[in-house]
Amino acid sequence: MNNFRFYSPTEFVFGKDEEKHVGELLKHYEAKKVLLHYGGGSIKRSGLYDKVLKALKKANIDVVELGGVKPNPVDTLVYEGIELCKKENVDFILAVGGGSAIDSAKAIAAGVHYDGDFWDFFDRKATIETALPLGVILTIPAAGSEGSAATVITKESEGLKRGSGAQVLRPKFSIINPELTYTLPMWHTAAGIVDMMSHIFERYLSKTKDVILTDRLCESTLISIMEASRTLLNDPNDYEARATICWAGTIAHNGILGVGREEEWTTHGLEHELSALYDMTHGAGLAVMFPAYMKYTLDEDLERYYRLAIEVFGVPSNQFQKREVAIEGIERLITFFKSIGMPTTLKDAGAKKEDIPTLINTLEKNIGSTFGQFKKLTLQDAQKIYELAWD
Amino acid sequence: MNNFRFYSPTEFVFGKDEEKHVGELLKHYEAKKVLLHYGGGSIKRSGLYDKVLKALKKANIDVVELGGVKPNPVDTLVYEGIELCKKENVDFILAVGGGSAIDSAKAIAAGVHYDGDFWDFFDRKATIETALPLGVILTIPAAGSEGSAATVITKESEGLKRGSGAQVLRPKFSIINPELTYTLPMWHTAAGIVDMMSHIFERYLSKTKDVILTDRLCESTLISIMEASRTLLNDPNDYEARATICWAGTIAHNGILGVGREEEWTTHGLEHELSALYDMTHGAGLAVMFPAYMKYTLDEDLERYYRLAIEVFGVPSNQFQKREVAIEGIERLITFFKSIGMPTTLKDAGAKKEDIPTLINTLEKNIGSTFGQFKKLTLQDAQKIYELAWD
Helix, strand or coil, X not given: CCCEEEEEEEEEEECCCHHHHHHHXXXXXXXXXXXXXXXXXXXXXXXXXXXXXXXXXXXXXXXXXXXXXXXXCEHHHHHHHHHHHHHHCCCEEEEEECHHHHHHHHHHHHHHCCCCCHHHHXXXXXXXXXXXXXXXXXXXXXXXXXXXXXXXXXXXXXXEEEEEECHHHCCCEEEECHHHHCCCCHHHHHHHHHHHHHHHHHHHCCCCCCCHHHHHHHHHHHHHHHHHHHHHHHCCCCHHHHHHHHHHHHHCCCCHHHCCCCCCCHHHHHHHHHHHHHCXXXXXXXXXXXXXXXXXXXXXXXHHHHHHHHHCCCCCCCXXXXXXXXXXXXXXXXXXXXXXXXXXXXXXXXXCHHHHHHHHHHHHHHHCCEECCCCCEEHHHHHHHHHHHHC | CCCEEEEEEEEEEECCCHHHHHHHHHHHCCCCEEEEEECCXXXXXXXXHHHXXXXXXXXXXXXXXXXXXXXXXXXXXXXXXXXXXXXXXXXXXXXXXXXXXXHHHHHHXXXXXXXXXXXXXXXXXXXXXXXXXXXXXXXXXXXXXXXCCEEEEEEHHHCEEEEEECHHHCCCEEEECHHHHCXXXXXXXXXXXXXXXXXXXXXXXXXXXXXXHHHHHHHHHHHHHHHHHHHHHHCCCCHHHHHHHHHHHHHCCCCHHHCCCCCCCHHHHHHHHHHHHHCCCHHHHHHHHHHHHHHHHHHHCHHHHHHHHHHCCCXXXXXXXXXXXXXHHHHXXXXXXXXXXXXXXXXXXXXXXXXXXXXXXXXXXXXCCEECCCXXXXXXXXXXXXXXXXX
């Protein structure tokens, strides 16, 4: 087990109707003038937008609004948010939405306190030392950004999708009401499910051995996510299943499932290129890339894939055919992704085979020519993984 | 799943040699004058005391000392600590030790900011609103106080052992170096193991249904604790096993394993009377009381005990003999407690049968005449559980 620091100071406020407490939470965290940051019309259609405004008014909190966050949130809106916060002397950001709204809010929060170009944080030219405090009302369980220190932003003009992060970006509070996710279409629910499972795989497929407690917590969470997913296919309004997905999505990315280990994140890197090039839904891209990555790295640590197959996918153990058992585990993961309506090949996901060189090109710009801890990879390896994912 | 708030803002600093960072951590949390609070000579014998003093000196932090914390920490030392902190204008408390030192530090931290008698917090006459900040260097994995909001103090003159708590009592940081626990005698290691397992049982035996993710996280942690315990019986210096025990003890009580459910805590109430009357080691008392409580409440929720037996104790499932399976689970728990050297009857633990009426008397004073969520209990039930635990 490696030494680690685990720090998750966010106050998670979870359950039915909890969004009604947003005013008192903001007051508790000393917000006076809030940037309300959100995406499109869904929170207006659902009535959440009105509810939040009413709660803020009741708490005598001034509000400045910035809607329009898109999936794969872009730098241009972040610049707009930073200017707005500075001009209006905003002292707190409230993100209402999924990972895109939260990530955009985090980038704004960091940018407000920085004199240079906020993209410096994503270019690794500067580190985030301070930020505006932020809070969250979550509507899409997927990215785990409600409990994480990270943010991912796309620089539109160059098609670069990059991450940054700092402990100061962890939300002060995150309100998570599973009922708010009832209206989420199955496609987005499923993409979110893939995303949170991927956050666990990125931690589970580690070169660090001997962290059996973390292993088991990962496995328990993966099993619970898949079980709840099957329930939701039959009944999208099953509260317990929605609640399991919501909470699993949060703990999948607040750090608790990665303690003691080197984390991986190669597959996220490979997927970010797809999202950037095609504006592909992140979860859909991961559903394609993770099985391909797993097949490609199978022999790097057969024992790990063997354990995953048995403990998570229920493949019967067979110590004389470990490789077959491990492969069967990956096949079951693919079957599961298909069952929830996700693409499992690049072809199905709408990519073009002739774009692979372009993907490799921007990958090199974004994460360099070698990457990976679990298995050291080169751009040639990346090309093979994209090809493996093709069909 | 019930609505819940999960808030665990403590920065956990985990691993080999991490205590060397205590100075910079204290500075980060703006400590200038620290009360160094600890127990007896063990931290002096191990050299930890010298290391800590040196680190504080290097960081230019002033130190006031108060040693002498005993297991089942007492009010008299808390009063002394409060006076000392006030007199010396201490602005931060550093507890070095196990749950006793940390609980004592928490009570002092709350008392310094309160004009009345700190025992008011334990008498339910006042609630803790503010406290001195505190940090921890953990040497005994057991109580989970390094990550919890709770403290338990014994009022010596009246033999009352009571708990209190507040979010402001959560440590700012907790340094957990598994190597510091190598020198812990097996008896104390085992008592700690029982304590952390009990913290999970108090959350697992809940009347709230349908929190399957929390169930699985509890089960994973219990399995990992027992597995690591068996390793330690053979090799007390196995780093991975010590690390598993240390981290399991922390997450067993920081709240993550109780989310979404009503927690129980009846058995802790029953045990506190034993600790108070006999100065019994808390974990030893729990090793006696938990199996008795489980047997007594078996039919309240047979399904729960059936699941526990299968998932944690590996009893083969048999849906036609659920009660037998459930009982076998409890028997395996008793066998496990015995295997790590814990008493499993009140007789073995050094209690006197004629004291049971006294235990019931103080129990009534401490927690009233009815208690329990999982199964509603009266003082008559409590008497029967003590009798069941006798031999």
